[in-house]
Amino acid sequence: STESGSSPSAAASGATGGKIGIDHPRADSDFWNSYIKYIPQMATELKVDLMNSTNSQNDVAKLVANTQALVSQGAKVMVMAPQDTGAIASTLQQLENKKIPVVTVDTRPDKGKVYMVVRADNRAYGTKACEFLGEKLGGKGKVVELMGALSSVNGRDRAEAFRECMKTKFPGITVFEEPTEWDGGKAASMLQTRLEQNPDVKGIYMHAGGVHLAPTLQVLKAKNMLVAPEDAKHVFVVSNDGIPQEFEAIRKGEIDATVSQPADLYAKYALYYAKAAAEGKTFKPGPTDHDSTIIQLPNGLEDQLPAPLVTKENVDDPNLWGNQVK
Amino acid sequence: MTTSTTPSAPTAVSAAGPRLRLTRFRDLTLVPVIVLLLVVGAFVDPVFLTPGNLTNVLQQQSALALVVLAEALILIAGKFDLSLESTVGMAPAITVLLIPAASGGMGLLAIPICLLIGAAIGAFNGFLILKFQLSAFVVTLAMLIVVHGLHLGLTGGKSLFELPESLLYLGSATWLGLPAAIWIAGVLFAVGIVTLGYFRVGRSLYAIGGNADAARAAGIRVERVVWTVFIIGGALAALAGILETGRLGGISANQGVGWIFMVFAAAVIGGVSMDGGKGTIFGALTGVLVIGLVENILTLKGVPGEWKQLVYGVIILVALMISRVAGGKAQD
Amino acid sequence: MTTSTTPSAPTAVSAAGPRLRLTRFRDLTLVPVIVLLLVVGAFVDPVFLTPGNLTNVLQQQSALALVVLAEALILIAGKFDLSLESTVGMAPAITVLLIPAASGGMGLLAIPICLLIGAAIGAFNGFLILKFQLSAFVVTLAMLIVVHGLHLGLTGGKSLFELPESLLYLGSATWLGLPAAIWIAGVLFAVGIVTLGYFRVGRSLYAIGGNADAARAAGIRVERVVWTVFIIGGALAALAGILETGRLGGISANQGVGWIFMVFAAAVIGGVSMDGGKGTIFGALTGVLVIGLVENILTLKGVPGEWKQLVYGVIILVALMISRVAGGKAQD
Amino acid sequence: MKNHVEARNIVKRFGPTVALNGAGISIKEGDTHALVGRNGAGKSTLVSILTGLQRPDEGEVLFSGEAAPPLADRDAWRRRVACVYQKSTIIPELSVAENLFLNRQTAGGPIKWKALRARAREVLETYQVDIDADVLAGDLGVEQRQLVEIARALSFGATFIILDEPTAQLDGPAIERLFERMRALREQGVTMMFISHHLDEVYEICQSVSVFRDARHIRTAEIDDLPHDELVSAMTGEATATYTYRSRTAGTGVVLAAKGLSLTGRYEAVDLTVRSGEIVGLAGSGSSGKVGLAETLVGLRRPDKGVVSVNGTPIKDVPSALKAGLGFVPQDRHHEGFVPLLSIAENATIPIAHKLGRFGFVSPASRRARAVEMIKDLDIKTEGPDQPVGDLSGGNAQKVVLARALADDPKALVVINPTAGVDVKAKQSLLGAVEDAVERGAGAVLVSDELDDLRVCDRVLVMFHGRVVKDVPRGWSDHELVAVMEGIEQ
Numbered sequence A: 001s002t003e004s005g006s007s008p009s010a011a012a013s014g015a016t017g018g019k020i021g022i023d024h025p026r027a028d029s030d031f032w033n034s035y036i037k038y039i040p041q042m043a044t045e046l047k048v049d050l051m052n053s054t055n056s057q058n059d060v061a062k063l064v065a066n067t068q069a070l071v072s073q074g075a076k077v078m079v080m081a082p083q084d085t086g087a088i089a090s091t092l093q094q095l096e097n098k099k100i101p102v103v104t105v106d107t108r109p110d111k112g113k114v115y116m117v118v119r120a121d122n123r124a125y126g127t128k129a130c131e132f133l134g135e136k137l138g139g140k141g142k143v144v145e146l147m148g149a150l151s152s153v154n155g156r157d158r159a160e161a162f163r164e165c166m167k168t169k170f171p172g173i174t175v176f177e178e179p180t181e182w183d184g185g186k187a188a189s190m191l192q193t194r195l196e197q198n199p200d201v202k203g204i205y206m207h208a209g210g211v212h213l214a215p216t217l218q219v220l221k222a223k224n225m226l227v228a229p230e231d232a233k234h235v236f237v238v239s240n241d242g243i244p245q246e247f248e249a250i251r252k253g254e255i256d257a258t259v260s261q262p263a264d265l266y267a268k269y270a271l272y273y274a275k276a277a278a279e280g281k282t283f284k285p286g287p288t289d290h291d292s293t294i295i296q297l298p299n300g301l302e303d304q305l306p307a308p309l310v311t312k313e314n315v316d317d318p319n320l321w322g323n324q325v326k
Numbered sequence B, C: 001m002t003t004s005t006t007p008s009a010p011t012a013v014s015a016a017g018p019r020l021r022l023t024r025f026r027d028l029t030l031v032p033v034i035v036l037l038l039v040v041g042a043f044v045d046p047v048f049l050t051p052g053n054l055t056n057v058l059q060q061q062s063a064l065a066l067v068v069l070a071e072a073l074i075l076i077a078g079k080f081d082l083s084l085e086s087t088v089g090m091a092p093a094i095t096v097l098l099i100p101a102a103s104g105g106m107g108l109l110a111i112p113i114c115l116l117i118g119a120a121i122g123a124f125n126g127f128l129i130l131k132f133q134l135s136a137f138v139v140t141l142a143m144l145i146v147v148h149g150l151h152l153g154l155t156g157g158k159s160l161f162e163l164p165e166s167l168l169y170l171g172s173a174t175w176l177g178l179p180a181a182i183w184i185a186g187v188l189f190a191v192g193i194v195t196l197g198y199f200r201v202g203r204s205l206y207a208i209g210g211n212a213d214a215a216r217a218a219g220i221r222v223e224r225v226v227w228t229v230f231i232i233g234g235a236l237a238a239l240a241g242i243l244e245t246g247r248l249g250g251i252s253a254n255q256g257v258g259w260i261f262m263v264f265a266a267a268v269i270g271g272v273s274m275d276g277g278k279g280t281i282f283g284a285l286t287g288v289l290v291i292g293l294v295e296n297i298l299t300l301k302g303v304p305g306e307w308k309q310l311v312y313g314v315i316i317l318v319a320l321m322i323s324r325v326a327g328g329k330a331q332d
Numbered sequence D: 001m002k003n004h005v006e007a008r009n010i011v012k013r014f015g016p017t018v019a020l021n022g023a024g025i026s027i028k029e030g031d032t033h034a035l036v037g038r039n040g041a042g043k044s045t046l047v048s049i050l051t052g053l054q055r056p057d058e059g060e061v062l063f064s065g066e067a068a069p070p071l072a073d074r075d076a077w078r079r080r081v082a083c084v085y086q087k088s089t090i091i092p093e094l095s096v097a098e099n100l101f102l103n104r105q106t107a108g109g110p111i112k113w114k115a116l117r118a119r120a121r122e123v124l125e126t127y128q129v130d131i132d133a134d135v136l137a138g139d140l141g142v143e144q145r146q147l148v149e150i151a152r153a154l155s156f157g158a159t160f161i162i163l164d165e166p167t168a169q170l171d172g173p174a175i176e177r178l179f180e181r182m183r184a185l186r187e188q189g190v191t192m193m194f195i196s197h198h199l200d201e202v203y204e205i206c207q208s209v210s211v212f213r214d215a216r217h218i219r220t221a222e223i224d225d226l227p228h229d230e231l232v233s234a235m236t237g238e239a240t241a242t243y244t245y246r247s248r249t250a251g252t253g254v255v256l257a258a259k260g261l262s263l264t265g266r267y268e269a270v271d272l273t274v275r276s277g278e279i280v281g282l283a284g285s286g287s288s289g290k291v292g293l294a295e296t297l298v299g300l301r302r303p304d305k306g307v308v309s310v311n312g313t314p315i316k317d318v319p320s321a322l323k324a325g326l327g328f329v330p331q332d333r334h335h336e337g338f339v340p341l342l343s344i345a346e347n348a349t350i351p352i353a354h355k356l357g358r359f360g361f362v363s364p365a366s367r368r369a370r371a372v373e374m375i376k377d378l379d380i381k382t383e384g385p386d387q388p389v390g391d392l393s394g395g396n397a398q399k400v401v402l403a404r405a406l407a408d409d410p411k412a413l414v415v416i417n418p419t420a421g422v423d424v425k426a427k428q429s430l431l432g433a434v435e436d437a438v439e440r441g442a443g444a445v446l447v448s449d450e451l452d453d454l455r456v457c458d459r460v461l462v463m464f465h466g467r468v469v470k471d472v473p474r475g476w477s478d479h480e481l482v483a484v485m486e487g488i489e490q
């Protein structure tokens, strides 16, 4: 009963392989909204037979339900982005039993077989931010880290790498970790309080520009701390995501850097590998033709896409996804 | 309500006649809605009516259904419990911390321990509400934060996925071709329906929710029954946590978070009143099914994520109005 | 039945004396808690008692405070509104869609339009509750989902950054050395305190919440007043949204989400009853302050993230017990 | 004859309130014994102790000379004593059958609903209660509910029954039917304790009487040994004269008029005029439509047909009626009379709040001043105008409701069941206040189930099945009026 109803788009585009089911993780975040927008565009480019996408609204239980529905509607390959990597194990197991390959985007499931993980290295984000801030601050001073939610693996990866790097490379720097639950209001309150307590904070690391950028700028502005990098009072800010607003802020000198998490490449390679899976292709660890490396995981492969650090020097690079959206 | 009252005697007060008949069918209010959803679903996607898909819907709803069952019991007894949603995540998580996956024979203790934790939370809620005479809404609102806080604190916010087998079993096993979770939820609902319909202790919930003083005068040990209901509610939430854990294969720090809204929506559109003493377990079950079917149809239809919540909310609002109009009486 | 039993005998009158006096001071219950928090805070960090930090606390709480004010009004009138939290995000977001940043002179309309949207949501809630006679809890639960769903759907889930200046102004301006948000919240609370204390329309909220039928029989236009309260509540939530938008410099799709728990916690520990007719605006204000101070102290102390929620929940629970013990009467 | 029930030296405190202070009672086997006392004297508290709902702080309860069972053993209590409590213990959401067998639907195992209904029908038949066992108790009227309570009380086979103010909500014929039943029970040897504020009922049905005052037992006597005056002074602690009805002449101005008023299902084609300086009574048996009519006169209900005008101004709702110069006391003070948490001052001044300050402001000082006046005028027993009305006794709370009706010096006054559940003395001052207002030039409509109340009226309109069937001038006899109310005589 699963092969009923061939999709008209498949016939039109002459796609091969099989139907690809895709679940989006949430509809309320700028990064993911960009990703979601890239998907149909990339699907046309790659001639992928994409089913109606579902959205699990940041709820792993919904992700499981959506996956089941897509599979019963005939999906041969699944693309998903489980925001919670522990609770997806049995679903991956079931998909494996049904011989349905899975491509995960952005997160690496702890358990259960995956065909390919498409993500940038979140630990690298943390390290890059740490190195940038460490150098700018000359290895001493105070830094506030606006973290995401404790339950997010990407947030934890960034936090751990940042913490480790600070400890080993810049022991002179004090880090204040603020768990914001991805909530702009909480971030603003915590940053404001921390700045009151420590007016000599010289650096800020934000885990998510989409959530943290506006409140941070607003707090700094209110405290008259939003000054040019040349000014001695300047607070160095490193963000993460690479949304256009961050680039704008870099150009204005309000923040100093961001890690561009490539929404376009996430979309492109998620579908690229999904199509390859449908066609039965296999991949091996090693460098790829698109400036990335595939590494071996215990439960599959991971293509670690490049996530460049964007600063005033390269902010106008047209290849950055943030410069392509309008 | 009262599954029992059949109008038979010709002496029935004329005014009471039609109203009686309506109330009797009140817990069937949502049945036409369910039929409608089944028809709509069949048109939306041919997959919808396949046994596989319907089984999936039931399995997906089974954990939520247990929490709705718990909340329905508590609501019928005239109380309130918001903290159930936190118990769904916290009870299995703490169990895993107490009994790690590698603990061998101890693993068999996982389920009883998990249920005990849930029961303990319910007992503490009951203690604060009954002995301290605090408002149930407020106590359990605070407890919702406290219990989830404990979960976050003890796990450090991390997902747990090295779980004892026994904790995974119920949520993932298949019995006689159906997921065990469906059997479990089905049996517990049946027990609930029968107990509340045909047993003294079950009927006493209606008496307590309807008029606690009168129940007390009739010799019902109101405090004891209410406390027991809170304890059972906590244990059911913990069981829901076990089913969810098995289904997902891991426990995230967010397990259960936000469920309480759906739980209330399901119970209330199913005809359980917020004022106590009204509604049936069967009605609550139809509420759960409506919610599950709506979700499934929206998914099959591929409604874009950003519009899904709106469609969902509007459907709940409409179901509410239908159950209001069909139910007859004003709510308060 | 005539439940007319209450004392006229001298024995009983003696009892009413102290009770009366207690109720009068009930809205001061949290004042000692606030003093305690100030002392604790001073020990935790020398920065705590500086004007700068205290100003920050007030500013951070001002948007929440307005929603608490709205909820307190609605609760005193004997109703319920859960959907306020969704209005906090939705009203300014829709405003921005209607009046983009680059719309020039139209920008001045942003604030009135935003308030109108909030008022319209309140009016719709009131309509469903009063005309359709649906339970306020349930209607506004569904509306919470619908309103947030509209926000998500119309913005496509995106954060809005390009905002008209006028929408940013109130939340970020400084008047006479204090953030404008503090002035606004302060003035509105003062208006609320005076109106509910000394004005006919304000007193009528207590009459309606205490006994709506009696209020109606005394010539109060109950429906009209309740409806007005819902509309004012919606507008206040929209104003809270404006302040929050200005403070954060953008509107995320999650603005306001989850606030309602804090709102109820603040109102209830401040002595506003869920049963209607009880509590004061001043009490609600003390509830907001307690929550703000607790949050500030936890941040200053640097309590690790994973334990924060637990500490927070426990403090609310303790504050509840204090206000229960000090307030005297059992809640229900 | 030996004592069937005895309570000795009972002390019961509720926090600082002493509800019973060494009070006691003893009731002889087969007696119908009255317990009387003013509001708050401790009668209902004694009931809850005699039925095992509350534990006395001191003292003991004996049944036929034996110590009472432990509190936890509810069934043992219920075999000894059955009770119709002052507050209804019917659960509206459950069927009559289930209410009858609450918490004993079955001896064990699952409930057999069919058998339960059959048993319920049997019980109802045994006690000659004509109610369908299947309907929801909430759909029953007041009298029917009370009958269910009585049937339930009796079905335990107890030989001692307590009835706490059973007549407060019943009309004349229903009370008569209740008394029939009580007499029949007495024939069967059942002992009863009867509480009422209607002393004539006590004389009609009881053999002996105990008087409580201020939480103490004052006196017990055979009913024949205690004349009315002595009984009242035992209750009040002072000599109280019987109420003297005043006479007056009506003025010419019409203050309240209704033309062709109809409300489907309640009343039909009613015309009514009330002149200043007269009190018009509105009488009728249960469901005659008198309350519905009165509620229309004040704007609480909208008629299907016809107009009501106050002082010549047509009214459409309560606010417009109040504005036109109407004052009224609603049927049930707890339901729509007052807001329990608000103070006396505030409750009494809601309709005149706009006169206590400008621009919507209400001056607490002038509000207080007005309240102090009212407290003095109506002799309300309170510690001050700031006391919440919920803390007052029934009679005093009712005076506050009347004070509110009189607050704006109304031209027309509508008073519904003003003396329900109110003790003798409070009753007198309530009726006196209505007469005072009328002497000041108002016209009044007084709706009541009590003939005593109707005696202050200059004429009584009798309603039957929703129509005004007769206008009875002053000077009627009880018998005469009741006959009209019952539709026996036109």
Ligand SMILES: Nc1ncnc2c1ncn2[C@@H]1O[C@H](COP(=O)(O)OP(=O)(O)OP(=O)(O)O)[C@@H](O)[C@H]1O
Binding pocket: C003, C004, C005, C006, C007, C008, C012, D014, D015, D017, D018, D019, D037, D038, D039, D040, D041, D042, D043, D044, D045, D046, D086, D394
């Ligand atoms: N549960 C309670 N808590 C506090 N006080 C109570 C309680 N029950 C009764 N009281 C008080 O005890 C006193 C006696 O009340 P009780 O109900 O026995 O009076 P009563 O004689 O029955 O009056 P009525 O004629 O109005 O029914 C009153 O002052 C009453 O307020």
Ligand SMILES: Nc1ncnc2c1ncn2[C@@H]1O[C@H](COP(=O)(O)OP(=O)(O)OP(=O)(O)O)[C@@H](O)[C@H]1O
Binding pocket: D171, D265, D266, D284, D285, D286, D287, D288, D289, D290, D291, D292, D293, D449
């Ligand atoms: N809320 C209601 N809805 C529908 N019918 C009602 C309602 N209240 C009363 N009735 C019915 O309307 C009729 C007239 O009632 P009304 O209360 O006016 O009579 P009454 O003479 O005051 O009776 P009683 O003395 O029993 O209070 C009765 O048949 C009654 O059952």
Ligand SMILES: [Mg+2]
Binding pocket: C005, D043, D044, D045, D086, D164
């Ligand atoms: Mg009494």
Ligand SMILES: [Mg+2]
Binding pocket: D291, D331
């Ligand atoms: Mg009546």
